[in-house]
Amino acid sequence: MIPALEKLEARGYELHCVGKGWASSLLEGHGWKVTPYPKAFSARVETLKQLRLSVAPTITNSKAINAITFATSFSSAMDMRFAGLRAYGYAVEARSFLLARSAPIVYGEHAMHSYWRLASALLGDAEPPPPAVALKVSDRAKREAALALADANVSSNYIVAVPFAGGTFEKLDKRWPHFATWVAQCAPGLGRDIVLAPGPDEIELAKAHFPAAKLLPNLSLGAYAALMQNAALTVSNDTGPGHMAASVGGKLLSVLGPTKREQWGALGERVSVVQSYPEWPSVERVSAEVNRLLAGT
Secondary structure, three states, X not given: OHHHHHHHHHOOOOOOEEEOOOHHHHOHHHOOOEEEOOOOHHHHHHHHHHHHHHXXXXXXXXXXXXXXXXXXXXXXXXXXHHOOOOEEEEOOOOOHHHOOEEEOOOOOOOHHHHHHHHHHHHXXXXXXXXXXXXXXXXXXXXXXXXXXXXXXXXOOOOEEEEOXXXXXXXXXXXXXXOHHHHHHHOHHHHOOOEEEOOOOOOHHHHHHHOOOOEEOOOOOHHHHHHHHHOOOEEEEOOOHHHHHHHHOOOOEEEEEOOOOHHHHOOOOOOEEEEEOOOOOOOHHHHHHHHHHHHHOO
């Protein structure tokens, strides 16, 4: 979504982002303020309404589009309509009547390309998307990551492991089942610290299944991105941190099972992929690829 937001900003739009609470830290390097989006419908509508009123004096054309929803849910369009916003979005889930204008969606294309195409349709151009996302990391996030590494006594040539993943892909588990085995059996021979940055709900799992790893719990997402930007390598499931590693130019090995790589795979010049399903990639195969990638550092 970042390239699409950058495109809108470059064309003169003043961005007022609304999203999950963690988005503020992630987008801090771009200078975009993110208003947390409540869970309750009435609170969501009120949040959007207050944003609309705050920018109303700067809008001279009452018929102009003043919101864009990259989400494809019915509720995202309904929230904006009830808040009095004239929103633009994809014509899916029978929600076109809630939008001021809509665009046809192309199913199966990469998510980044889909967001870019929506912004391009609003702007009326057909400029091709960039090859990858370029996430900017703030100085504050870099300092937070550096302090966490120092506190945990992590060596400078560390490897970040991302064994956790929220959600599923078409009801199939996205987590490489041999992650703990690889860390326990193969990682010690690499002579590098293995670092995990578990969230609050993952700390006990990390301690139980990855006892040899050095834990940096509860990092902000901005600091997590900085951590992976400077790592010798990040080894990740199909999950958000893997995409973050790629977007900040970090070296990434993405271990995939059922995920559709062409639609959801991480994008970047330093991204490598090991994938097979229903038989997941073996420990030996992943270890060989890790060794190959580290040999190039």
